[in-house]
Amino acid sequence: MNSAASPFFVDISSHLAWFRSYAAQKTAEETGDRSPMDLKVQHTMKVLENARCIVEGEKFDAPTTRLCLLAALYHDVGRFEQYLRYHTFRDRExxxxxxxxxxxxxxxxxxxxxSPETRKLVMAAVGMxxxxxxxAHTPPTVALVTNVVRDADKLDILRIMDEHLSGPDSYNPTVVLQQPDDPTVVSEAVVRAVFEHRVAAYAALRCVNDFRLLLGTWFFDLHFATCRRRFLQDGYVHNLLRHMPDTVQQAAARNYLLALLEEAEKDA
Ligand SMILES: [Fe+2]
Structure with a gap:
C-alpha cells in the first residue's frame, strides 16, 4: 500500500463538485433551519482535509489515496436526507x-x-x-479505507465538541446527546473503559462529564500514527478533559487519561 507517490496528484474535483451541488440542492429543499446542513458540509470538508493529512503522512499509494479521499468526501452524504426526513442527526431516532x-x-x-471495485470499496467504507x-472478517482494504475515514471523522468531531463544550457560552444540548450536566452522576462503564484502554460506548453515557471521558477514549481507537499525532497536537481532547471539575467522580479517570496522553506525546 505504501509508496512514494504523492497524493497531491490525486484529483477528486469532479466528485467535490457533485457533492457541493447535491448538498446545495438538499439544503434548498429544507424549509426550516438550514444551518445544521451547512455545518455538515463544513464537517465533510474538514474530514476530507484530515483524510488527506493521514494518507499523506502514511505515504499511501495513489489508488489507495483516491479510495480514502472519496470515502471521506461521501462518508456523511446520507446526513442531508436524514435531516430532511427526520430533522435530527440522531441515528437511533x-x-x-x-x-x-x-x-x-x-x-x-x-x-x-x-470502477466496480472503487464503487464497492467506497460504499463499504461509507456504510461502515x-x-x-x-x-472481524472485514477485508483488509475495506478496513484500511474505513479506518482512514473513522480516524479523520474523530479528529473533526473533537474540534466541534471542544468548540461547544470549552467555550464560555451555553451549548446546544443536542451536541451532548441530551446528557445532563450533572456533577453528581457517573457512568462506571465509561470510567472502566478508560482504565482498560477501551473506547467507551455512547450507550453507557449518563452525563456530560462521561461524554468528555468518552471522547478521550477515542485515543484507543486510532489506527494511524499520523492521526494519533494530530489528536495530541490539536489539543481538543486536553481542553475537553481539563474543563471537567476536579471534584467529580470522573476526576481520577480524567487524570489517568491526561497522564497517558502526556506520555504518548513524548513518543509522538
Ligand atoms: Fe457520519
Whole structure:
C-alpha cells in the first residue's frame, strides 16, 4: 500500500463538485433551519482535509489515496436526507446515516464513472464508518479505507465538541446527546473503559462529564500514527478533559487519561 507517490496528484474535483451541488440542492429543499446542513458540509470538508493529512503522512499509494479521499468526501452524504426526513442527526431516532449514504450514492449514481471495485470499496467504507467497531472478517482494504475515514471523522468531531463544550457560552444540548450536566452522576462503564484502554460506548453515557471521558477514549481507537499525532497536537481532547471539575467522580479517570496522553506525546 505504501509508496512514494504523492497524493497531491490525486484529483477528486469532479466528485467535490457533485457533492457541493447535491448538498446545495438538499439544503434548498429544507424549509426550516438550514444551518445544521451547512455545518455538515463544513464537517465533510474538514474530514476530507484530515483524510488527506493521514494518507499523506502514511505515504499511501495513489489508488489507495483516491479510495480514502472519496470515502471521506461521501462518508456523511446520507446526513442531508436524514435531516430532511427526520430533522435530527440522531441515528437511533431516525435512520442509520451510513446506510442511508449508501442508498443515496446508489440512487444518485455519483460513482458511476468509477470502477466496480472503487464503487464497492467506497460504499463499504461509507456504510461502515459509523459502526461502533468493524466486523472481524472485514477485508483488509475495506478496513484500511474505513479506518482512514473513522480516524479523520474523530479528529473533526473533537474540534466541534471542544468548540461547544470549552467555550464560555451555553451549548446546544443536542451536541451532548441530551446528557445532563450533572456533577453528581457517573457512568462506571465509561470510567472502566478508560482504565482498560477501551473506547467507551455512547450507550453507557449518563452525563456530560462521561461524554468528555468518552471522547478521550477515542485515543484507543486510532489506527494511524499520523492521526494519533494530530489528536495530541490539536489539543481538543486536553481542553475537553481539563474543563471537567476536579471534584467529580470522573476526576481520577480524567487524570489517568491526561497522564497517558502526556506520555504518548513524548513518543509522538
Ligand atoms: Fe457520519
Amino acid at each position: 431516525s435512520c442509520n446515516h451510513g446506510q442511508m449514504g449508501v442508498r443515496i450514492m446508489k440512487a444518485q449514481g455519483c460513482l458511476e464513472h468509477e 464508518h459509523n459502526r461502533f467497531a468493524l466486523p
